[in-house]
Amino acid sequence: MTGARIPAVVVADIRKHYGDLKAVDGVSFTVAEGEFFGILGPNGAGKTTTLEIVEGLRKADSGAVTLLGENPWPRNTKLLPRIGVQLQASSFFEKLTAKEQLQTFGSLYGVTAAKAVDMLELVGLTDKADVQENKLSGGQRQRLSIACALVHDPDIVFLDEPTAALDPQARRNLWDVLRAIQARGKTIVYTTHYLDEAEILCDRVAIMDKGRILAMDAPATLVRGLDAPTHVVLQKGTLAPADARAIDGVEQAQEDEVSLTISTRKPAPVLSALAERGTLDGLQVRTATLEDVFLDLTGREYRA
Amino acid sequence: MTAFKSLSAAMIKGFLRDRMTLFFAFVFPLMFLVVFGLLFRDASDDKTKIAVVGDGPVVAALDKTGALELEKYDNAEVARQKVHDGDLPALVVAGGSGVELTFAASDQVKAQTVIGIVSGVVDRINLAESGVPPAFTLEAKPVEDASLKPIQYLTPGILSWAVSISGVFGAALTLVSWRKKQVLRRIRLAPVGPTAVLSSRVLVSVGTAVAQGVMFVAVALTPPFGLQLTGQWWLALPLLVLGTTAFFAVGMLVGAFCRTEEAASGAANLIVMPMAFLSGTFFPVENAPGWLQAVSNIFPLRHMNDGMLDVLVRGKGIEALVVPSAVLIGFTLVVGFIAARVFRWED
Numbered sequence: 192m193t194g195a196r197i198p199a200v201v202v203a204d205i206r207k208h209y210g211d212l213k214a215v216d217g218v219s220f221t222v223a224e225g226e227f228f229g230i231l232g233p234n235g236a237g238k239t240t241t242l243e244i245v246e247g248l249r250k251a252d253s254g255a256v257t258l259l260g261e262n263p264w265p266r267n268t269k270l271l272p273r274i275g276v277q278l279q280a281s282s283f284f285e286k287l288t289a290k291e292q293l294q295t296f297g298s299l300y301g302v303t304a305a306k307a308v309d310m311l312e313l314v315g316l317t318d319k320a321d322v323q324e325n326k327l328s329g330g331q332r333q334r335l336s337i338a339c340a341l342v343h344d345p346d347i348v349f350l351d352e353p354t355a356a357l358d359p360q361a362r363r364n365l366w367d368v369l370r371a372i373q374a375r376g377k378t379i380v381y382t383t384h385y386l387d388e389a390e391i392l393c394d395r396v397a398i399m400d401k402g403r404i405l406a407m408d409a410p411a412t413l414v415r416g417l418d419a420p421t422h423v424v425l426q427k428g429t430l431a432p433a434d435a436r437a438i439d440g441v442e443q444a445q446e447d448e449v450s451l452t453i454s455t456r457k458p459a460p461v462l463s464a465l466a467e468r469g470t471l472d473g474l475q476v477r478t479a480t481l482e483d484v485f486l487d488l489t490g491r492e493y494r495a
Numbered sequence: 496m497t498a499f500k501s502l503s504a505a506m507i508k509g510f511l512r513d514r515m516t517l518f519f520a521f522v523f524p525l526m527f528l529v530v531f532g533l534l535f536r537d538a539s540d541d542k543t544k545i546a547v548v549g550d551g552p553v554v555a556a557l558d559k560t561g562a563l564e565l566e567k568y569d570n571a572e573v574a575r576q577k578v579h580d581g582d583l584p585a586l587v588v589a590g591g592s593g594v595e596l597t598f599a600a601s602d603q604v605k606a607q608t609v610i611g612i613v614s615g616v617v618d619r620i621n622l623a624e625s626g627v628p629p630a631f632t633l634e635a636k637p638v639e640d641a642s643l644k645p646i647q648y649l650t651p652g653i654l655s656w657a658v659s660i661s662g663v664f665g666a667a668l669t670l671v672s673w674r675k676k677q678v679l680r681r682i683r684l685a686p687v688g689p690t691a692v693l694s695s696r697v698l699v700s701v702g703t704a705v706a707q708g709v710m711f712v713a714v715a716l717t718p719p720f721g722l723q724l725t726g727q728w729w730l731a732l733p734l735l736v737l738g739t740t741a742f743f744a745v746g747m748l749v750g751a752f753c754r755t756e757e758a759a760s761g762a763a764n765l766i767v768m769p770m771a772f773l774s775g776t777f778f779p780v781e782n783a784p785g786w787l788q789a790v791s792n793i794f795p796l797r798h799m800n801d802g803m804l805d806v807l808v809r810g811k812g813i814e815a816l817v818v819p820s821a822v823l824i825g826f827t828l829v830v831g832f833i834a835a836r837v838f839r840w841e842d
Contacts, residue, residue, distance in 0.1 A: 248683070248684070268686045278677045278680060283678070284506075286512040295501050298502070299502075299686070300686065
């Protein structure tokens with residue numbers, strides 16, 4: 192290939208207002224090919240509307256979207272085979288088995304029945320091929336709907352809250368599926384309200400609130416940029432708060448009913464000082480997370 | 496596999512696996528056919544039954560008329576008590592040259608019928624006895640009139656009604672459920688035209704209508720019901736197809752306005768039930784007052800019904816299809832156009 196590669200997604204200053212409600216209020220971002228890009232934020236932040244505008248399901252009031260060099264609005268049939276979309280609700284045909292759902296969706300793209308069934312393996316549902324969709328568990332249904340989005344081998348995959356309302360085990364199973372998709376060289380754009388999950392999965396994240404992007408970068412970079420203290424947590428009684436404060440580098444030491452929490456921006460010398468005192472039993476280190484970034488950006492606790 | 500073929504296959508499977516839709520498409524109308532068919536079976540050859548005591552030429556002649564069913568009693572008192580209790584409308588006691596007729600005063604119509612028949616028989620015997628040639632002769636002959644036996648109008652009526660149920664409900668519920676579950680949006684994101692989606696769903700409805708036709712006619716043809724097909728009954732096929740498209744258009748219109756399946760099925764009922772009663776599903780619409788017949792002309796079911804009656808049991812040919820077909824096609828185009836204009840991909 193010659194020249195620079197075209198970015199998979201380019202979004203430039205899109206806006207969508209419903210009366211007084213500014214659902215999307217000037218959002219811009221670019222996603223490179225093969226990137227795993229997350230849009231995070233609490234419910235009502237404008238994530239889904241943003242995604243729908245990018246997919247070409249909604250028209251933006253203003254701004255521009257370019258998908259693989261094409262405009263997705265109005266409905267661009269040339270572009271449709273190259274994008275795969277999983278919608279927030281599990282959209283399936285009535286009373287069909289997992290295998291039949293895939294074959295039916297596949298046929299809309301001219302995919303052969305045999306090839307469509309291969310998708311079951313990717314999402315780990317081979318043994319559920321002949322089970323009707325409404326008899327699958329929540330996690331299995333989500334995986335099936337992702338398989339339906341991938342059935343035609345698209346270049347970009349859009350997933351809207353694929354892990355919402357899943358139990359922790361099902362969420363982790365799904366993470367493996369998402370990583371496997373990225374390993375196939377797909378560009379993934381996904382929304383979630385789980386910040387911890389985005390931190391683990393995404394190459395880059397955009398944190399949204401009230402229709403705007405507050406911050407956008409690699410999760411680690413965002414957290415590092417915070418310059419937030421690291422918290423070292425000890426069992427109560429292993430060390431007196433006054434002794435803890437005396438250690439070089441400790442900014443704060445607070446005790447509650449069960450533990451002593453030490454805040455520091457120099458964790459290495461503090462930890463070795465604690466080791467010298469033999470107080471490492473039950474010790475936990477908690478570094479800043481995207482939740483702290485959200486708190487820092489909005490001034491309020493993150494509540495999904 | 497093409498999108499059209501696989502969508503059709505998907506919808507047929509979904510239809511066959513849904514017991515509720517199967518019930519309302521086949522069993523529910525069939526229940527009406529069976530119940531009404533058996534209920535009205537002997538309605539037209541119901542004879543009045545009277546008690547008879549004694550014997551003689553008058554009783555023999557009464558029996559020969561075939562107009563009355565005679566129940567013989569040995570004891571006049573027992574028979575009189577039957578009339579008194581209201582079990583039988585009249586009693587004829589024949590003895591020697593006298594014939595005594597006792598009748599219940601409550602049912603004047605039946606009483607007059609019995610009196611008329613008995614006195615007619617008595618007069619005729621008297622005339623024969625006297626040997627005088629009659630000055631006037633009466634000749635009465637039965638004729639096959641246009642009014643039909645109940646099963647003959649029930650079968651086409653209930654068949655058309657069943658097609659209207661599956662057409663309206665099928666279209667409305669599929670549309671609402673697909674919009675609610677975002678299947679419509681998902682399809683819109685695939686490189687497939689709305690024609691493939693729409694035509695595959697119509698095909699399923701047409702297939703259902705043909706299956707309903709075969710099933711209901713087959714049941715009605717069995718001896719307990721005794722349907723007799725006349726004329727070119729296979730002309731019912733184009734009517735089944737055109738009726739389905741008309742009702743499908745109605746369903747699309749209902750589906751466009753309703754957000755939930757419950758609302759859609761309520762609205763569909765509100766349309767189908769009055770339409771069924773006014774279009775001659777359960778009784779011939781010719782018996783209804785003139786203004787009601789005029790009103791019923793706005794319903795596609797009325798015209799489908801008329802066409803079905805003509806080709807299935809009235810022995811008419813292809814000329815009977817012209818008006819119903821034209822009306823059904825026109826209806827489909829107009830309602831389908833409106834439905835397309837108010838169609839929504841999402842809530």
